[in-house]
Amino acid sequence: MPSEEELGRNIARILAMAWMTCKRLIFLGFQRNSIFCKCLSLVCIALIFRAVFLYPFPGVGVLRENSFYWVHSSSVSNTQYGVRKDKFLEVPQIVWGLNNQKISFARACLTSRMLNRTLLMPSLSASLFYKELELLQPISFDKIFQFERFNSLCNGFVRLSRYSDLSNRTVPFELQKGSGRKWTVERDLDQLKQCRENPIDEYESIRIVGKNPFLWHDHWPVKDYAKIFECLVLIDEIADEATKVVSKIREMGSNLRSKTETLQQNISSSKEHTPYVAVHMRIEKDWMIHCKKLEQRSNISQICSSKEEIMDRVAHIRGLTKPIILFLAVADSLLEDASVLSGWPDGFFPFEKKKLGVWDIYNKYPYLIKSAIDYEVCLRADIFVGNSFSTFSSLIALERTQKLIAMGGSRSCGLRWSSYAYNILGAFGGPQRWMTDMSDSSLNAISYGSNKISC
Structure with a gap:
């Protein structure tokens, strides 16, 4: 089989011969718009397409710009x-x-x-x-x-x-x-x-x-990672467990709202339409040790957030219709502060697994599956609030960004599928609006966190 260099020279010769033939015929008196020249032009185009697109280069079948897609x-x-x-x-x-x-x-x-x-x-x-x-x-x-x-x-x-x-x-x-x-x-x-x-x-x-x-x-760029994440679908057993938790959250929210006389006329009686906010509260002991060291190394103060700061910023999210139910996603085994449910402003009703009455769902599974259920519950929330230096929060924000893009809102930060980072101060004293930059050339910001988020 000829080498790549030889094949390249052969292609160059084919193109040169085709071009010179066309020029000579025109020089001999053939009109450019004659039938003969038109037919010859088509033959030349066919030769060029065959040389460029169909020539069997050894070792390479597909080449994509700015990527490493390689086919033998x-x-x-x-x-x-x-x-x-x-x-x-x-x-x-x-x-x-x-x-x-x-x-x-x-x-x-x-x-x-x-x-x-x-x-x-x-x-x-x-x-x-x-x-x-x-x-x-x-x-x-x-x-x-x-x-x-x-x-x-x-x-x-x-x-x-x-x-x-x-x-x-x-x-x-x-x-x-x-x-x-x-x-x-x-x-x-x-x-x-x-x-x-x-x-x-x-x-x-x-x-x-x-x-x-x-x-x-x-x-690899963010969009390549996002493609892989789109292909990761939980098995039915885990997805069904997440559905049970979401249904319980909406049921509790519906019951709370039905008791509020001033809002009762404007609220759907269907619990499936009752909104909820998911808050990924990173205040566990392992996280607080990690984030403080990270703040020192990176000279960034917007990483750690106390329980009080999280509560204050969530309370300042504009557009929330109260009463609103909050699902607090926390790693229970690493949580030192058991008072995460107390101190929230009026109209905010926080629930974690035990208070929600779904601990039996989580308790039968190992850590990884518990986390997968939490992830799915946060992903399906009407509003998600997390920490931009948390991988858990970052991947949820990425998937929610993909949903917004699929709905035609590539640069929209509307309330639908909206995400926030409570560790960064945003407008009106609330958390910073958050969308993933899908054009980023590296996943570094998602892997290790960032305070530079799109919204």
């Missing part, structure tokens, strides 16, 4: 819309909180996409005690998210596979991820590019070892 021609018969089904990528067990795990998973997916490999379904962690390895409780991806649904929604973008799909059990190529200050974004990218070439690319499976994907360098 030798595996076309084993691909599905450019994702090879005979080459795999394996990553370490994914750890930490729910949304750090989601980012880890998305980063692993995008790494596999760059290598044009199918990602072997990784193991998640049901427990939060990530530092004590012996306490980790591994849980399969398909115990949280729908496996087939993921592949259906992400068809042609990335692909997930089970270990049973490996055709043989040959030793995989082990790729050690670098670490430390000397391991730059550029070095990490060069390492990945080397894995796209032989002899590494010949291995059926590449196994990445050394660190959690959340800590890998980032090479």
Whole structure:
């Protein structure tokens, strides 16, 4: 097979010959608008299109600007819309909180996409005690998210596979991820590019070892991560549990409003239409230690928020019709202050899991599933208020931004699907309006937090 250089020269010769033929015919007296010249022009155009678009360049089937989407021609018969089904990528067990795990998973997916490999379904962690390895409780991806649904929604973008799909059990190529200050974004990218070439690319499976994907360098824009998150659909069991919690919240809100005589005539009797505000209160002991250190390192004061500051700013959100029910999403096991329900202004009725009467729903599940239910309840809220330096809050704001964009409000910050960051002071003494910048070239702001938010 000729080299890429030879093929390039051949294409150049085809184009030059076609152009020179047209010029010579015109010089010999053929009119530009004659039938013969028109036919010849069509032949020239056909040759040009064939040379540019159909010439079989070795090693490259698809090229997308500003991306690393790469397709190897030798595996076309084993691909599905450019994702090879005979080459795999394996990553370490994914750890930490729910949304750090989601980012880890998305980063692993995008790494596999760059290598044009199918990602072997990784193991998640049901427990939060990530530092004590012996306490980790591994849980399969398909115990949280729908496996087939993921592949259906992400068809042609990335692909997930089970270990049973490996055709043989040959030793995989082990790729050690670098670490430390000397391991730059550029070095990490060069390492990945080397894995796209032989002899590494010949291995059926590449196994990445050394660190959690959340800590890998980032090479992809926000919109690519958002695409992965769109494909993550909770299994029916967890989604149904979240629906029960949401129904209970709206029921409590409906009961509260029906008792308010001055508002009774203007309120729908259907509890399905009773609005609620979800507040992700990051005041747990582990968070307060982390955010104070982060404020010192980054020289930013808008990270930590006390319970009093959160209550005051939520109370100043304009447009709320009171009485309004609040769902407080907190990590109960790490909460030192049990008074989160007290001190709220008149017209605000806060509920957490136990007061709401849904503790039995949460209590039968490990940490990861509890967090997934909380996430879904916050996602479905009429208004969401969180902390812009929290991964949990940031991914909810991202998904709600996507919903706004889908509704045609790409730069709208209206009350519908609105989000706020209580750690940043906004208008009228309330929290800052919040939309994710979907054009951002990196997920860094979402992974590690930011006080620069779109609204």
